[in-house]
Amino acid sequence: MIDGHYDLFIPFYSATYSSRFLTERYEIKQITKAKSKSYQVCSSFMYHLQHGQLYFKQASTSPIELKPILLFYGYVQLIKACILSTDPNYPENTQVLAHGVTTRKRKKATYRFLEDEVKIQKNGLFSSFLDKMFHVKHQEGEKYQMLTLFQHLGDMHHLFQTLHRESISLKGKIKDHQKQIIFSSKILDLYHMTPNRFEQFLESLNHTYKGVSVVEDKNELIITLPNKPNKLDSFPFSFDRNNHVYLLKERQNIRMYSLPEMATHFLLLYNLSMICRYEAEWWGDLIHTFDGTDFPFISHYLNIAQLKIPHLVHAYLQQE
Template identity: 35%
Template sequence: MTSPSFKKVFQSSSFTQHYLQDNYERLGIVKSKETAYENCYSVIYYIKMGNHFFDDGSKSSLAIQPVLLFYGLCHWLKAAVLTVDPTYPANSQVLSHGLSTRKRKKKGYYFLQDEVRIQKEGLFPFLSEKLFHVKQFSGEKLSMRQLMYGISELEDLLEQLFPKKIHPPTQHNVLNKNETLKMLSATSNNELPQILTYYALLYQLSMICRYETEWWGELLYSFSSNDLPLIEQFLSISTDKCPILLENFFFSTEI
């Protein structure tokens, strides 16, 4: 598969500055040329660091893969935010992940039964509002089951692993097929853009990988549940899909 061009072209300061200036002028930002110059290298560094994390994650063992992929995606998304909000980060509150999870996994834990909670501030709600004009409600929960069932590439595997399960009614309708990251037409609080689905799932897996060593080790080496093939397939899909979504954001003409 050809590497998405955004990973390369944003290594040019000339290209990056002109790209930002065009965006800022289109958004009506005053002093767009000066602002583009000021933000040019921040975008370059976010993209470059994202490349390092994500590319290493794509080749790494499953044991540490979620952490590398999540932080790679975070860096790319911060670059994306700077193309529409030149003041980012305006305060320290937007630097947190914007999601929280239960600290300890109980006995009999299954990944699909877990959930994350949306925080009032942080990158997740900030991305949703800045890139999609969708306000997320603080305290609202996102189910891993709902998010996994919203990824079309997982449908066949989910049907094989859970043949008698009925797709759950979703609190969020995940935008998946034929959507791009730059799709800004979401008007309902019940719509979750696809890149945020990947963000939430990778966030949760990275937290488990880092802080739930006992359960993570059991998952990797005991082969005792359906979680392992599902998580492994999701991570494989993520390595291909996340760069495509970012490519579409940076260069798609769809609004």
């Protein structure tokens, strides 16, 4: 049985289609010699996609002990294909081939995954794909906690509520061809804002929301966006696989974080793959003793990543 997500990329396994696709992307970016460059990178582009999907397919039948390694390296391959769709000269040098992220090498006896951090390095794949795919530049040395990363994935919010018996977000509804998002007006009280101040807040967080309209109607807050939100970079809104939309209750948690979802998955899978490879004792204890709340978060996340990442990559490649 072929994995359903494998079908997403089948058109790209035609050199004719992929070359035409790359040519069109390069022409949009006004890259010189777009057609000849698309021919040069076409094979590499297709193999990155194919290898990425093979890793994901293998992960779907592998035990949890191995899943993080397979998913991370599969994701790296898919990201490289995405970069090639926007930059035919990648990789320009060997510096961009490193992961671009680091983590604490030795875990303490009291180690908890949710409290762990990853640190961004100056060069490498992480900074490279943020810049080339999302035009986001990050400074060397920024740190991100695993708990923060999980909080910014809509697919994890139900688990937070179940385990902590308290919701970390408000759930909204999408209307009017996805241009309108409706939340409870409670969000204004939580953020200590008027509708007008909330408009300014959204515009300050995401330039694509410039011209947003926020109207309070009884118990509802109706947010009308200039365009339907790009779910690849919908900050501060987060979407789950079922197209439900969420907004964190804590305003300070939003101010602290603004990475697109594809970057969030990279950081989480990087750290999990490192633990899987180099912290065998802790990883084994986690899986077999069910201590604390780390295991439910990690297990649920790996299932989400396996299902959702191919769709995010496909959405990136197919965006206009």
